[in-house]
Amino acid sequence: MPSFIKTVVEDWLQSEALNKLIKVYRNDLIPEFPLGLKGIDYIRKKIKSFNDASQFVPHIIIADLDTYKCPKQLISEWIRFNFYENCLFQIAVKEVEAWLLADTISFSNFFGINPKEIKNPTDEIDDPKQFIIKLAKKSKRKKVKDIIPFGSGKQGPGYNSILSDFIINKWSPEAASENNRSLHRAIQKLKAFCLKNI
Amino acid sequence: MRISKIKLVNWKNFLKAEVNLQYRVFIVGPNASGKSNFLDAIRFLRDIVKQGGGLQEAVQIRDGISKIRCVAARKNSDISISIIVNDATDTPAWEYDLTFNQTGGGISELRAIVKREFLKNLKNGKIYIKRPYDNKESDYQLEFTFLEQASINESFREFVDFLGEISYLHLIPQLVRDPKSFLKTSKGEDYYGRDFLERVRLMNKKTAKAYLTKIEKALHIALPNLKELIFTTDELGVPHFEATFSQWRPQGVKHQEKHFSDGTLRLIGLLWALQDGSKPILLEEPELSLHSAIVMQLPDIIYKLQKKKYSKRQVILTTHSHEILNNKGIAPEEVLLITVDGKEGSKISESIKFNEIRTYMQSDVPLGDFIFSKTAPKNAAQLSLFD
Numbered sequence: 125m126p127s128f129i130k131t132v133v134e135d136w137l138q139s140e141a142l143n144k145l146i147k148v149y150r151n152d153l154i155p156e157f158p159l160g161l162k163g164i165d166y167i168r169k170k171i172k173s174f175n176d177a178s179q180f181v182p183h184i185i186i187a188d189l190d191t192y193k194c195p196k197q198l199i200s201e202w203i204r205f206n207f208y209e210n211c212l213f214q215i216a217v218k219e220v221e222a223w224l225l226a227d228t229i230s231f232s233n234f235f236g237i238n239p240k241e242i243k244n245p246t247d248e249i250d251d252p253k254q255f256i257i258k259l260a261k262k263s264k265r266k267k268v269k270d271i272i273p274f275g276s277g278k279q280g281p282g283y284n285s286i287l288s289d290f291i292i293n294k295w296s297p298e299a300a301s302e303n304n305r306s307l308h309r310a311i312q313k314l315k316a317f318c319l320k321n322i
Numbered sequence: 323m324r325i326s327k328i329k330l331v332n333w334k335n336f337l338k339a340e341v342n343l344q345y346r347v348f349i350v351g352p353n354a355s356g357k358s359n360f361l362d363a364i365r366f367l368r369d370i371v372k373q374g375g376g377l378q379e380a381v382q383i384r385d386g387i388s389k390i391r392c393v394a395a396r397k398n399s400d401i402s403i404s405i406i407v408n409d410a411t412d413t414p415a416w417e418y419d420l421t422f423n424q425t426g427g428g429i430s431e432l433r434a435i436v437k438r439e440f441l442k443n444l445k446n447g448k449i450y451i452k453r454p455y456d457n458k459e460s461d462y463q464l465e466f467t468f469l470e471q472a473s474i475n476e477s478f479r480e481f482v483d484f485l486g487e488i489s490y491l492h493l494i495p496q497l498v499r500d501p502k503s504f505l506k507t508s509k510g511e512d513y514y515g516r517d518f519l520e521r522v523r524l525m526n527k528k529t530a531k532a533y534l535t536k537i538e539k540a541l542h543i544a545l546p547n548l549k550e551l552i553f554t555t556d557e558l559g560v561p562h563f564e565a566t567f568s569q570w571r572p573q574g575v576k577h578q579e580k581h582f583s584d585g586t587l588r589l590i591g592l593l594w595a596l597q598d599g600s601k602p603i604l605l606e607e608p609e610l611s612l613h614s615a616i617v618m619q620l621p622d623i624i625y626k627l628q629k630k631k632y633s634k635r636q637v638i639l640t641t642h643s644h645e646i647l648n649n650k651g652i653a654p655e656e657v658l659l660i661t662v663d664g665k666e667g668s669k670i671s672e673s674i675k676f677n678e679i680r681t682y683m684q685s686d687v688p689l690g691d692f693i694f695s696k697t698a699p700k701n702a703a704q705l706s707l708f709d
Contacts, residue, residue, distance in 0.1 A: 135650070157615055163686065270625070274344070276674055277653030278683060281346065281625045284651060 126152050127319060132159045132167060132174050132185040136284050138220045140291045142186050148297055149314050155184075164190050168202055171213070178211035182319055185211070189218045195306070209320045212313060217306035221252035223297075224287065226304035230294045236265040244303050253279070256287075323415075323484050324408050324636035325364065325602060331402040331421075332395040334359035335660075335668040342672065344656045346624060347638040348647065349670075351660025352697050356668040357640035360660070361490070361604045363403050364638070367420070367469075368488045376470045377422065381434040387424040394667040399423060400437050406444070407484060410633040414444045416481045418469075425461060435464040441478060450478045487601035493518065493591035495584040495611070518591060519579070522553060523561040525598075537593045540623075541565075544589060544616055549574050551590075563590065584611040596627040596637070605639035614645050621649040647690030654679050654689060659696060 129146070133139040139158040146153050159174070160166055167174075167187050174183050192198040195215045207213060216223060225231055225246040232239040237259055249255050257279070260271040270282025301308040330339040335356030349357050362384075369380035384390050391401055402421040409415035421438035441451040451468045453459070468474045475482045498518060522530060530553065538551045549566040556562060563579040565586075579587065588611050595603060609617045620643075628635040641647070647657065654674040661669050673679055673693065682692050699705075 161618075273653065275653035275655035276680065276683060277651065277655075278686075279650050281621070281651040281653075284649075285622045285626060 126154045127182065129153045129155050130159060130174075130177070130181050130183045131155045132170075132183060133161065134164050134167060134186070134188060135161060137287055137291075138186050138188075138216070140288045141220050141223060141295075142184065144291050144295060145297055145311065145314055146184075149311060150317070153182075164188060171202060172205055175205060175207055175211045178208045182210040183212070184314075184317075185213045186216060186220070187214075188216050188220065209318070212317050214310045214313065215306065216310070217247045217304075218249070219252045221256055221287075222246040222249055223300055223304055223307045224290065224295060225249065225252060225256065226302075226307060227294075227296050227300035228303060229299065230296060231290070234290050234294050235259055235263045235268050237263050246304050247306060323410055323601065323633070324412070325405050326408045326412075326414060327406040328363065329402075329404040330360075330363055332392040332399065333363050333401055333403060334390060334392060335662075336360070336670065337392050337394045337667040339668075339670045341658055341670055342655075343636070343638065343658075344653075345628065345634050345636050346621070346652075346656050347636070348652065348657045349638070349640045349660065350642070350647065350657060350693050350697055351668070351670075352662060352699060355660045355662045355697075356670075357660060358606060360658075360670060361606070361638065361640060364405075364488060364602070364604060365490055367403060367405070367418075367485050368490075370420075370467055371469050371482050371486045377434050377436065377467050378465060381422075381424075386432060387422075387434055392667050394665065402438070407481065409445075416478075416484075417442045417444055418481070420467060420469075433461075433465050435461060436467055439467055439469075441468070441481065443478070484601055487599060488604065489595060489599050489601070490604045490606075491591060491595040491608075492606040493588050493595075495582075495587040498587055498591075499580045518594075519561040519563070521598075522594070523555065533594060533597045536597065537590055540593055541586070541589065544613075545586065585613065588612065589616070593623075593627070596624065596635075600630050600633065600635050602636035602638060605637065607641055607643075608639055609641060609643040609646060617643055617645040618649065620646055621652055625651065644690045644694055647693050648688040650688075652689055654683065657689065657693065659693065661696070 131139065131142055133142060139161070143155050146155050164187055167185065171185060174185055177183065187198075189195065189198060192201070195217065198215060223246075225242050226244075228239045228242050228244065232242060241259060241262065243249055246252065257272055260268045263269070268286055271280045271286055273280050297307065297311060301311050324345055325343050327342050328340070330336045333339070336359075339360070349360055351357050366380050366384070369375045369383065370377055381387060381390065387401070391399060400421050400423045402419065404417070404419040406414050407416040407418070417440070419438065419440040420436070422434050422436050424432050425435050426432040436453060439451050439453040440449075442449045453468070469482055469485070534551060534553060541548050541551060547568050549568045551563065551565045554562055554564055563582070564576055565582065566574045566576050568574045582590075592605070592608050595605070608620060624637050628637050655672055657673040658670055659673045659676070663669055673689070676696075679692060683689070
């Protein structure tokens with residue numbers, strides 16, 4: 125019997141990426157509608173409550189590295205408790221967008237650009253969101269143009285729906301994990317995530 | 323094609339208003355600040371050119387000039403609506419200006435009269451309408467705009483058709499369910515009540531099927547136990563939606579629109595209206611009755627469905643929804659904010675005009691939070707204290 129699982133994310137794109145990982149590696153889990161969707165501060169403030177709640181429903185929490193230097197620094201500042209077995213906390217370096225870029229072949233195909241345009245390893249791209257927007261500007265494909273912000277917006281009107289389409293239909297986490305250490309680690313931990321009977 | 327700029331003088335809540343309109347427009351503001359009245363200015367132009375319409379009719383269904391004119395209006399009592407319309411390649415193509423007032427009173431009937439009417443093709447500079455003429459037109463002639471006169475508007479039919487094809491959606495579930503509502507709404511035609519079903523029935527079968535398939539796909543996600551949505555007519559020829567919901571009976575259970583929930587009806591209406599047509603569509607609070615998880619996605623759904631084969635369709639909507647505005651894909655240029663100034667009526671401006679917004683955007687404060695604090699009544703917390 126598959127078990128329902130709560131996911132906690134910063135935004136929609138993280139949710140799509142996480143759901144894809146769960147679909148590929150853990151078909152024994154069914155993610156419910158995500159909690160959070162309110163950025164990183166919300167997760168930082170509530171992470172202890174999510175951990176506590178995982179005694180009753182398993183939780184997977186995901187957060188971007190944001191301005192922290194490395195995952196260790198983030199953990200030492202955020203976490204002053206022990207995680208229960210049913211709570212999995214995963215950090216994406218630096219943003220979940222870097223995980224998408226790491227599947228260089230599919231991504232460059234989707235955007236119709238030269239794969240060499242994507243810097244590897246993608247963990248080292250400073251601002252992956254802006255990097256993707258730049259790639260969209262270079263791309264000649266009409267369908268990715270709406271990733272580019274309009275006016276003074278921060279992301280384009282199609283940012284979420286276009287990249288979600290990529291995640292659902294094209295993105296291979298397996299291929300991406302070869303170019304991205306934090307994704308590789310996340311997959312290993314997800315595979316090993318063993319639910320304790322509640 | 324889209325309306326890229328609109329200017330209003332003495333129109334309902336607005337003493338003066340001038341804003342740019344993008345392909346997606348979100349109009350926000352406190353209750354009773356004039357969100358719908360802003361949309362109504364666009365509908366007014368459409369009512370002039372629609373079949374059986376005209377200036378007098380458009381004024382009459384709004385209960386006369388005195389109900390249209392801004393109560394804050396003073397010396398200059400003329401009402402004016404001006405728009406600029408861009409063509410399919412998004413270059414400014416038409417400029418139109420209509421200024422009107424009324425004559426009569428006392429024992430003679432009140433009639434609306436045109437004070438100024440002006441239409442120019444911005445691409446070739448040709449002026450098609452310029453009223454008043456030097457040779458004086460009679461008062462009777464001034465009761466009609468040139469837009470509404472088929473014998474005159476031949477050379478600028480493109481512009482007239484554009485206005486005529488603007489659609490408006492305010493689906494009222496109670497009306498869809500009430501079989502008699504067709505009679506009540508047939509005059510207003512704007513309220514998607516029972517006549518919504520009639521419109522579906524009159525449509526080309528193939529197109530209707532294609533729309534329905536898309537709606538069905540969306541409904542599958544929103545209502546996981548919906549199996550099938552079809553459109554049928556009963557033995558009396560009355561059109562119906564019929565949905566099959568799965569449950570423990572293997573054949574499922576069938577419901578007609580009368581038994582649909584408010585949310586289901588609104589979602590069907592919304593998805594239908596967005597697909598139907600290519601000229602601007604005006605939506606009143608599309609978030610009503612819908613689950614927040616769906617509301618959050620509305621800006622994305624609209625963005626998806628506004629893309630047409632050869633052009634993009636303009637969607638102008640009013641909303642109170644925090645969830646809609648917190649969608650990161652919305653640029654401040656797309657949000658028009660209405661604020662109320664006690665004596666001088668309402669003011670409308672692009673939210674980007676507020677200086678603080680750039681700072682907020684930089685530091686990732688969601689747009690919705692900013693808008694919410696701008697539009698909420700200052701003493702909302704005291705609402706629960708009155709006695």
